[in-house]
Amino acid sequence: MDETVAEYIRRTVLKIPRDEIKMMLQKWGFLSEAQLQTLNFHQIKDNISQEVVQLCEENSADIKQAAVLDIIYNHIYQNKRMWSVYQMRKTGEELECFDLTDFKKKFKRRLQSALKNVTITFREYEDNAIWIRVAWGTPYRQPNQYKPSYVVYHSQTPYAFISSSVLKSNLPLLCQALIVASNYHDIREMELRSQSLNSLKDIVFKRYSQNFQTYCPKPLQERAVEPENGDLRIINENRSEKERIQRLNQEAFGDGPQPILQFAQYKLETMFKSSPEMDVLDKKEPFRCLVKFSSPHLLESLKSLAPAGMADAPLSPLLTCIPQKARNYFRIREKRGLFPESFVSP
Amino acid sequence: ESGDPQRTALLLRKAWTLYSVTPLYRFCRGRLRDYARLLSAFIAAERQKGLAVEVGVELDIKVALSSLPELQGSEQDQPAVLVQLSSRSRASPKNSEDKILWSGCFCCVYGDDLSENMPEDFTCLPLFLANGAESYMSVVGNWFQKTFDCIFRRLAISPFNLSWMVAMWAGCKVDKAASAVELVFSVPRLPQPLDISYAIHPEDARALWDTIQKTPGEITQEEVDIFMDCLYSHFHRHFKIRLSATKLVKVSTAIASAHCDGIVKMLHSQYLSGVLMLLTELAISQIQ
Numbered sequence: 001m002d003e004t005v006a007e008y009i010r011r012t013v014l015k016i017p018r019d020e021i022k023m024m025l026q027k028w029g030f031l032s033e034a035q036l037q038t039l040n041f042h043q044i045k046d047n048i049s050q051e052v053v054q055l056c057e058e059n060s061a062d063i064k065q066a067a068v069l070d071i072i073y074n075h076i077y078q079n080k081r082m083w084s085v086y087q088m089r090k091t092g093e094e095l096e097c098f099d100l101t102d103f104k105k106k107f108k109r110r111l112q113s114a115l116k117n118v119t120i121t122f123r124e125y126e127d128n129a130i131w132i133r134v135a136w137g138t139p140y141r142q143p144n145q146y147k148p149s150y151v152v153y154h155s156q157t158p159y160a161f162i163s164s165s166v167l168k169s170n171l172p173l174l175c176q177a178l179i180v181a182s183n184y185h186d187i188r189e190m191e192l193r194s195q196s197l198n199s200l201k202d203i204v205f206k207r208y209s210q211n212f213q214t215y216c217p218k219p220l221q222e223r224a225v226e227p228e229n230g231d232l233r234i235i236n237e238n239r240s241e242k243e244r245i246q247r248l249n250q251e252a253f254g255d256g257p258q259p260i261l262q263f264a265q266y267k268l269e270t271m272f273k274s275s276p277e278m279d280v281l282d283k284k285e286p287f288r289c290l291v292k293f294s295s296p297h298l299l300e301s302l303k304s305l306a307p308a309g310m311a312d313a314p315l316s317p318l319l320t321c322i323p324q325k326a327r328n329y330f331r332i333r334e335k336r337g338l339f340p341e342s343f344v345s346p
Numbered sequence: 347e348s349g350d351p352q353r354t355a356l357l358l359r360k361a362w363t364l365y366s367v368t369p370l371y372r373f374c375r376g377r378l379r380d381y382a383r384l385l386s387a388f389i390a391a392e393r394q395k396g397l398a399v400e401v402g403v404e405l406d407i408k409v410a411l412s413s414l415p416e417l418q419g420s421e422q423d424q425p426a427v428l429v430q431l432s433s434r435s436r437a438s439p440k441n442s443e444d445k446i447l448w449s450g451c452f453c454c455v456y457g458d459d460l461s462e463n464m465p466e467d468f469t470c471l472p473l474f475l476a477n478g479a480e481s482y483m484s485v486v487g488n489w490f491q492k493t494f495d496c497i498f499r500r501l502a503i504s505p506f507n508l509s510w511m512v513a514m515w516a517g518c519k520v521d522k523a524a525s526a527v528e529l530v531f532s533v534p535r536l537p538q539p540l541d542i543s544y545a546i547h548p549e550d551a552r553a554l555w556d557t558i559q560k561t562p563g564e565i566t567q568e569e570v571d572i573f574m575d576c577l578y579s580h581f582h583r584h585f586k587i588r589l590s591a592t593k594l595v596k597v598s599t600a601i602a603s604a605h606c607d608g609i610v611k612m613l614h615s616q617y618l619s620g621v622l623m624l625l626t627e628l629a630i631s632q633i634q
Contacts, residue, residue, distance in 0.1 A: 268584065272554065274576055287554075287580060288547035290526065293540065301538040305587060308536060312586040319585060332584070 001057045008145050009056055009066050012073060013049035021048060024076070028069050031055050063145065067121040071133045074150055074163075075125065078197045081150065081163040085192045085200055085326070086175065088158040088184035096183055098155045100124070107132070107181035114173055119143045128155045136170050149174055152197065158184065159204050161197060191329035199259035203326050208259050245306050248313040252320040258299035264328040266291045266318065271334050286334065299323070354416050356428075357451065357612055362475035363483070364501040364608040366629035367452065369460070369468035370494035378411040378427075381493075385409045388489045389431075408432050408444065419456035419623055424471050426453035431482055448478030450486055455622040460630045473622065473629040474498060475610075501608045501625075501632055505594035511604050511624065512597035513570040516548070517555040518617055524548040524600035529577070531592040542592065544581060548600060 016024055022041055025031055035055045041048060056065075074081070104122055111118050117137025124130055132151040137143035149170065150163040160178055162171075175187045194200050202208045272287035295301040302319050305311035314320070322328055386409040393407075410430045417426035428451050432444040452471035454461070461470040476483045487498045503511075516527045526545040533540040558572050559565065578589045596605045602612045602621045612621050 266584070270584070272550075272576070272580055273583065274579065285550075287550050289550075289580070290543075290545040291581070291585075292543040292545075294543070295538050295540045297538040298540075301533075301536055301540040304536045304538070305533075305540075308533075310533060310588055310591040312588075314586070316584060316586040 001061055002063070004142075004145075005061060005063050005066050006053050006057065008063070009061065009069065010049045010053050011146075012066065012069055013052050014045055016073060018045055018048070020076075021045075021052075024069070024072055025052065027072050028065075030059065030061065030065050030069070035059075063119055064121065067119055067133055067135070067145070067148075068123065070145075070148070071121055071123045071131055071150075074133075075123070075131060079195050082193060082195055083152075083161045083163055083197050083200055085190040085204060086160045086162060086178075086187050087190055087204075088160065088179055088182065088187045090158070090184050098182075100130070100155070103130070103155070103181045107177050110177040110180045111173065115139075117141065117143050119145065119148075128157075129153070130155060134170075134174065136167060151178065153178065153182065154201075154205075155182070157205065159201075160187075161200055191327040193263075193328060194259075194261045196260035196262075199261060202259045203323050208254070208256060208323060242307070245313040249303055249306055249315075252314050253299065253303050258297070258303065259323055261298045261322070261328055262296065263292060263294045264298060264319070264322060265293075265330070267331045269331065269333045293319075298328075353414060354615065354618055356449070357417075357475070357618060358615060359611065359613060360449075360477045362451075362477050362610050362612075364503075364610060364625060364629070365474040365476065365487075365498045366472055366501050366632040367474045367490075367498050368496045368633055369464060369470050369472075370490070370496050372467050373469040373494050375413065375425075375427075375469075378413065382409045382411045384493070385411075385429075385486065385489050389485055392485050406434055407447065408434075414451070414453075417451075417453050417455065417619075417622065419454075419619065419626075420458055422458050422461050423454045423456065424461070424469055426451055427471060429486060431478070431486070446478075448482035448486070449476070450483070451475045453622060453626070455619060455626045457626045457630060459627075460633065472633055473501075473626045499632060501629055503604055503606050503608055503628065505606065507628060508594050508597045508604060508606060509574050510565075510570055511602070512599065513555065513573045514565060514620075514624070515597075515599040515601040515617075516546075516551040516573075517559060518599075518601050518614075519552075520548070520600045520614065525598070527551040528596075528598040529594060530596040530598075531589055532595045533592045542587075542589070544577070544589070546577070 013021060018041065022036065022039070025036055025039075026033075031052075035058075039048065039051055039055070108120050111120060111134065115137065116139055119133075119135040119137075121133040122130060123133075130153045132153065133148050134151070135143035135145045135148040147167060149167075151174065152161040153159075162174070179185065179187050190204075192200065192203065266289075268289040268291060269286040271284075293302070299322065302315060306313040306315055318330065318332065386407070389407055389409065408431070410428075410432070412428050412430075414426035414428050418424065429449065430446055431448040432446045434444050451474065453473050453475070454471050455473075457470055457472055460472055464470055490496060491498060512527065512529060525548065527548055528543060528545040531542040531544070533542070554576060555573055558569050558576075560569070574590075581587065581589050594606070597603065601614045601617045602610060604610045610621070610625065612618055
């Protein structure tokens, strides 16, 4: 077995938390159940990974098999990576039947014709998700297995999710291979990025519970703010205000759990306006700002601002539109004409 | 006015942790070499005891104390004192350069408020800047405290003072392409914490400040408040979020950046003195 493959397998196993190694090796299926029995999972990881490498040696593992283990790891730990969303477009309405074998063949062919040294691995998962791992080389160098790109393509949709640690120069080639293989005509990057792959899918596949602008005649009592303890002597001040805020929040964000995003960024190119008594800046030029919101769970965080008294309810549509617009990068310019107070995002 | 650029340049572009220091008793500027020797012995002893060390290669630690006369404001100010710990690994060749492990700087820029009525035996150097591992700060701090009967205290920077800094610095003219004027707010007590970075194009921030400031060279509290209110209301207009209800934790401009934990980076030599003057003032109010 090649030393670089051995080292790669050793490092991959080292990444796995100790109590998950057995499960992942089983999913991998490259080592037999009998071989797995011989492994002692109660020693330090260094030793476990050495033993795994030895077993792989017995089975003459090559890079292709090692790459599969890497995909399995990254599928389980997908939230460690930052994912970008790409949308493909077809001209014409042809509804073709998706052929997996054809897809793989065309994808490989497109990449291999451009780059001699490249490792391509596919693995299918539920939900029609095809995971693709690509390790990139050059005409003179073997592929760098430690910096691969990952693509998750849902074959029944025009969406692909690409893990952003790609060496930037390879991105166009990757995109090309995708559209060629899937029979689309072009591809564009959406302004949407998150570490939570499932949340990105929820957003673009519209799987989260959306807010509907319809009138919901639920009696107010159902939404009442309950006192925190049963002590009836403690009354809730501003009860009706709190209820109003909760109702508006619900309308804006919907009922269900929010998709998980880590940030939203706004490039503001609007005019600066102050109250008339302040004798300040009144330029005809935009007041240029860049605003970035960050949180482990941004939408939940924003949803809690009004109840906490830090924001007005309803919260600005610039924030609440994130899931519907399927973007977390915005450029806001002043809308000219009739409604100088409103904003557009291109 | 800036002094010899070479010497003061070592203050630029490093993250300095701030401390206030009470006046030093019987500190004699002529004895800097002696102090360096004593401090060196102290550090060696601490290391023998197993305290205050970076784990790793065997190091010879050299201590150097020097005066930085370029860093003072008025005639009353004491010139700054620089403390540097450097090392040469015993393994590396003889003529290799020493690596600076840790730097500390006592200074006083326009500290007249403190030094005015100070008795002869006391030296006023209320501001201390430290860069390097905390373990070295601890040892050096201990030695100075024991030797000169002074007290070091971490200097935090309140949102009030951060607002002053950003207003002042946003108004400074900078020649080359300046970096944005950035304010960072934190909202920790939500179910999911939120950080907000609000960065303004430096020209636009300066234009705003220019229309607010009435007298060049002078800044009033009212002007700072108006500046911040303008930024807050522009933000509120877009997002309906009240930044004044959040915590301002960091400000950043082309001149300098400052974090509420008392960490500062100075970026522009022309304004070095101005920033140190402000920090000296903060240190003095903590002492008094």
